[in-house]
Amino acid sequence: MTDDDALPLIGAEGLVYNYPGQSQPALDGVDVRLGRGQAVGLLGPNGSGKSTLINLLIGLRTPQGGRVTRTGDHAPVVAWVPQEYAFYPELTCRENLRLFARMLCMPPDETNRRVQDALERCMLHEFADRRARHCSGGVRRRLNLGIALLQKPDVLLLDEPTAGVDPQSRAFLLEHVRELVHAGTAVLYATHYMEEVSAVCSRILLLDHGRVLANGGLATLLAGPEGGTPYPNLEALFVHYTRRSLRD
Amino acid sequence: MVRPRHRLTQVMALAAKEWLLLLRNPHGLGVLFLMPGLFVLVMSFTLKNTLVVRVDLPITGWVLEDKSPVAAHWAQEWQARTGALQFASRDELHRALKSHRVEAGVIVRAPWIDSEGRPRVDQLEMWLGNRVQPAAAARLRSELVASTLQLQLKMAAAEAGSFASVMLSEAFSSSAPASDAAPSIRYLYEIESGRAMTAVQQSVPAWLIFGMFFVVIPIAGVLIQERNDGTLTRLATFGVSPGAVLAGKLAAFIALNWVQLIFMLLIGRWLVPLLGGDALHLDIAPGWFLTMVVATSAAAVGLALLIAAWTRTFDHAAALGGGLNVILAAIAGVMVPRMLMPPTLQRISEWSPMGWALDGMQSVFLGDPEAAFILPRAGLLLAFAAVCLLLSWPPIRRHQHAR
Numbered sequence: 001m002t003d004d005d006a007l008p009l010i011g012a013e014g015l016v017y018n019y020p021g022q023s024q025p026a027l028d029g030v031d032v033r034l035g036r037g038q039a040v041g042l043l044g045p046n047g048s049g050k051s052t053l054i055n056l057l058i059g060l061r062t063p064q065g066g067r068v069t070r071t072g073d074h075a076p077v078v079a080w081v082p083q084e085y086a087f088y089p090e091l092t093c094r095e096n097l098r099l100f101a102r103m104l105c106m107p108p109d110e111t112n113r114r115v116q117d118a119l120e121r122c123m124l125h126e127f128a129d130r131r132a133r134h135c136s137g138g139v140r141r142r143l144n145l146g147i148a149l150l151q152k153p154d155v156l157l158l159d160e161p162t163a164g165v166d167p168q169s170r171a172f173l174l175e176h177v178r179e180l181v182h183a184g185t186a187v188l189y190a191t192h193y194m195e196e197v198s199a200v201c202s203r204i205l206l207l208d209h210g211r212v213l214a215n216g217g218l219a220t221l222l223a224g225p226e227g228g229t230p231y232p233n234l235e236a237l238f239v240h241y242t243r244r245s246l247r248d
Numbered sequence: 249m250v251r252p253r254h255r256l257t258q259v260m261a262l263a264a265k266e267w268l269l270l271l272r273n274p275h276g277l278g279v280l281f282l283m284p285g286l287f288v289l290v291m292s293f294t295l296k297n298t299l300v301v302r303v304d305l306p307i308t309g310w311v312l313e314d315k316s317p318v319a320a321h322w323a324q325e326w327q328a329r330t331g332a333l334q335f336a337s338r339d340e341l342h343r344a345l346k347s348h349r350v351e352a353g354v355i356v357r358a359p360w361i362d363s364e365g366r367p368r369v370d371q372l373e374m375w376l377g378n379r380v381q382p383a384a385a386a387r388l389r390s391e392l393v394a395s396t397l398q399l400q401l402k403m404a405a406a407e408a409g410s411f412a413s414v415m416l417s418e419a420f421s422s423s424a425p426a427s428d429a430a431p432s433i434r435y436l437y438e439i440e441s442g443r444a445m446t447a448v449q450q451s452v453p454a455w456l457i458f459g460m461f462f463v464v465i466p467i468a469g470v471l472i473q474e475r476n477d478g479t480l481t482r483l484a485t486f487g488v489s490p491g492a493v494l495a496g497k498l499a500a501f502i503a504l505n506w507v508q509l510i511f512m513l514l515i516g517r518w519l520v521p522l523l524g525g526d527a528l529h530l531d532i533a534p535g536w537f538l539t540m541v542v543a544t545s546a547a548a549v550g551l552a553l554l555i556a557a558w559t560r561t562f563d564h565a566a567a568l569g570g571g572l573n574v575i576l577a578a579i580a581g582v583m584v585p586r587m588l589m590p591p592t593l594q595r596i597s598e599w600s601p602m603g604w605a606l607d608g609m610q611s612v613f614l615g616d617p618e619a620a621f622i623l624p625r626a627g628l629l630l631a632f633a634a635v636c637l638l639l640s641w642p643p644i645r646r647h648q649h650a651r
Contacts, residue, residue, distance in 0.1 A: 058485055080485050086478035088265065090272045102261035103486040105254035131272075151486070 008033045008069075009076040009186045010057060010155050016065030017052055017210075026052040028210040029066070034155055034186040039177070041197030041218070042190035043234075044207035045242050050190045053207070054080065054157045057188070072154065076186075079153035083160040085140045086147075089133035093124050093143050096132055100147045118146035123172065138169025145173065155186045162196060174199050194234040204234075206241055213241040258488055262496025263503070269470055270504065276466035280504070281511055284459030288451045288515050292525045295447035295585065303383045305391070306351035306376075308332040309341045314360035318367065322399060323356065341375065351377045352388055366403060369396045441615030446526040452516035453609035454582040457602055459508050460544055461576065463501045464552035464569030471497070471556040472565060475647045490645040494637060498549050505545040529615070536608075536617040543629035544605040550636030551601070557640040576602045604628045 011034065017027040027049045034040060044050050055061045057068060058080050070076050087096040097115045106114070119125050122142040127135050132143060141161060148156060158177065162170045177200050181187050189200055197204060197218075204221060206214040214221055214237070221237060224230040231237040270276050310323050310332055326332055333350055335341045341353045353375035360371045372392055376385050438444050474480045474493075483493065516528030552569065559565040577583050579593070580602035586594050597603045608625040611617045 060481060060484060078485075080482070082478045082482060084478040086482040088269065088479065089473075090269050091265070095268065099261060099265050100482075100486055103258050103483065103488050105251075105257050105487075147482070 008035045009072055010034045010068065010070050010078060012053075012057060012063075012066060012068045014066035015053065015056055015063045015068070017049075017056060017061065017063050025210050027056070027063070030207070030210070030212055031215070032057075032188075032205055034188055036154070036186055037181055037184045038203065039181045039187040039189060039201040041201035041204040042188055042207070043192075043194075043197060043204055043238055044213075048207040048242075049210040050207060051083075051159060052210075054159055054188065054190060057155075058157055076154035077151050078155040078157065079148040079151040081145050081148045081156065081158045081161050083163060085132070085144055087132055087143060090131060092129050092131050093135065093139070093146075094119065094128040096143060097124075097146060097150060101150045104151065114150050114152070118149050121149060121176070122146035136166075136169075138165045138172075141165045141169055141173060145176065153185060155188070156180060157188045157190075159190045160192065161189075162191070162193065170196075194238060198234055206238065208242050255489075255492055258492045259495045259499060262488070262492065263500035266466075266470060266497060266500035267504070270466050270500075273466060273469065276469065279462050279465045280459055280508060283462070284455040284508070284512060285515050287455040287458065288448070288512060289520065289523070291451040291455065292448040292516070292520045293523075295450060296525065303381060303387055305330055305388055306380050306384045307349075308388065309344050309350035309353045310334045311336070311338055311341050311353065311355045314356045314358040314371070316359075316361050318399075319356050319360050322367070322395070326354075326395070345375060345377050348377065351380050352385065354388075354392065366400050367396050369393055372396070443529060443615050445614060448516050448520045448526050448528050449613055450585055450610070452512055452528050453613045454585075454606055456509060456512040457544055457548075457580075457605045457609060458573065458577050458582050459512065460505045460548040460605075461551065461573045461602065462570075463504065463548055464555050464573065465566055467497055467501060467549070467552040468556035468559065468565030468569060469562055471553070471644075472559065472562050480644070480647050490641060493644060494553060494640060497553060498546075498637075501549045501552070502542075502545045505541070505548065509541060529613075532612050532615065533617050536622050537612045539622060539626050540605070540608040540612055543626035543633075544609065546633035547601050547605065547629040547636070550633035550640070553640040554636040557643040576600050579603065580606050582606060601629060601632050604632075 012030060012032045015027050015030040015032075016025055018025045030049070030053060032040070032053070042050050042053065052061070056063050058078050059068070070078070088099070091099065094115065097118050098111070101111045101114050101118075104111070104114075119128055122145055124139065124142055124146055127139050132140060135143070141164075145158075145161060156177075161177075162173050165173070174196060177187060177189065181200070187200070189197065191197060201218060203217055204214065205212065218234070222231050222234065231240065270280075308326075308330060310327065312319055312323055312334070323334065327334060332354075333344070335344060335353075338355065341350070341355070344350045345353060355373040355375065357371040357373055360367055362368050369392075374385070374389060374392070435445060443449075471480075474483075480493065484490075513528065513530065517530060518527075521527040551572075555569045555572070556565055559568060574583075579597050579600045581589065581594075581597050582602060586597055586606075589597065598607070604625040608617075608622050608629075611621055
């Protein structure tokens with residue numbers, strides 16, 4: 001089975017989104033499909049529309065054109081790992097996990113089980129009772145991921161999940177995302193680090209100025225146009241499509 | 249669609265989170281408990297003399313620039329009666345005032361006796377130390393005037409004949425005014441409740457309200473952090489609505505207001521008398537008390553949420569919220585009792601949320617609450633809270649969906 005054949009859990013067709021007062025649309029006719037066990041790297045310069053796309057996919061914003069569809073036996077659970085440390089720094093790691101778990105309104109046993117599971121999967125046991133404010137950047141990134149995993153997501157949207165962490169924590173996070181993909185989770189991975197996309201994703205979606213510049217299998221895109229020169233790496237492909245001019 | 253029971257679970261968990269965060273925020277606790285508690289202590293003693301109908305005369309130093317025997321006799325009587333001191337010159341009196349040996353000075357300027365042989369009030373000069381209370385100064389001034397007038401009467405009677413002089417002597421045994429026999433004064437609340445208003449009875453409800461409105465500091469601290477860190481948005485992805493976020497904060501801080509209330513009552517009831525002040529009377533109508541606390545709490549938390557929702561940074565919220573609270577408190581008569589305000593300001597103070605709260609709460613604490621008085625004020629506070637919450641909703645909703 002190829003990536004294209006993967007059963008789509010969440011998809012978008014012709015997404016258009018305009019921010020009030022902006023002359024250019026933030027997204028202009030974007031298509032994307034995320035299937036079970038599929039990892040798509042979302043690339044683009046700053047302001048290209050990556051975060052807007054994630055917001056539309058997770059339902060935080062409503063598109064002005066196009067539509068987002070969720071399919072499956074049951075509505076897929078979509079979780080989001082934001083770029084910011086979106087939790088309470090004055091609470092401990094365990095208290096943060098428990099708080100977000102309680103938002104899911106599960107029976108207490110299940111709440112406790114999921115908190116324990118998140119602590120274990122993200123290697124947070126050692127720091128469970130330490131206030132998040134006093135934890136290192138790597139631990140906080142793991143906590144950020146752990147909170148999303150509480151939802152047992154079918155689809156995981158990661159927005160620069162490794163920004164500002166040491167190589168060990170980055171390696172851990174990448175390995176964990178790979179495990180999730182292997183276990184069947186659909187992943188959309190937005191980042192500026194090309195090597196992370198190469199390590200985790202089999203497909204890429206390259207955006208700029210709200211439009212799709214490239215969308216397809218990583219190997220296919222790196223091979224370049226038929227009869228043309230292949231790109232030596234993902235960064236060369238990225239620069240080829242987005243040019244070298246500096247962005248806001 | 250989240251079921252109501254689940255929504256309640258979310259709200260309770262969010263409220264518990266607010267408490268946990270507050271317990272770890274010493275500055276927030278200080279603002280909510282220490283500051284109003286200290287204000288109650290300080291103001292209960294500061295206002296002690298303001299709210300009594302009779303204050304003590306200040307310790308007075310006299311300088312007699314008029315060398316007439318009448319002046320000397322009059323001053324001696326005063327000094328004997330009040331324990332006043334006599335100084336040879338203005339310089340000596342000045343030094344005594346600066347060193348706090350005396351609190352006020354009376355200078356009998358020459359010529360004190362006019363061409364008709366009568367003492368002149370306008371030849372008396374009063375000096376006041378910087379710490380003399382206006383009420384004490386007013387008493388000294390009125391007693392000096394009264395005493396001078398008595399002396400004038402005595403002189404006139406002496407000129408009129410021996411009979412008039414005897415009659416007057418029987419009426420005034422000395423040149424001192426018969427101030428101890430002054431008319432008794434009773435304020436309306438004392439007539440209605442049969443209980444004298446004390447500084448602590450005024451201060452506890454006033455500073456309780458002030459403290460309750462300061463929930464703006466912890467509410468803004470958490471809400472702005474939630475907004476800036478994306479936690480609000482993340483809560484939305486967990487199925488938490490803006491209404492649940494608001495309800496969680498409302499529940500947490502209304503409950504907190506009750507803890508503040510108990511804390512302030514304990515200070516007024518036990519700590520103030522322990523330090524020599526009057527004890528707070530707690531024989532209050534519980535139903536009206538509950539009504540006023542709930543309404544005040546709703547208004548305080550509503551205003552705090554409104555400020556927190558519409559400000560961008562904590563510094564902005566703290567400056568705006570703190571400043572607004574101080575202004576509202578000053579207008580409402582929290583800082584200075586309304587009886588000390590000019591009439592225009594008294595009328596303005598009736599149109600501020602803290603003013604409604606203070607009116608209603610003092611009516612409860614002074615022992616004579618009536619439905620016709622309490623209900624309109626509680627209603628205004630609840631309406632104010634509803635408007636604040638409605639206005640808080642759009643920015644919170646927008647921030648939950650605007651990453």
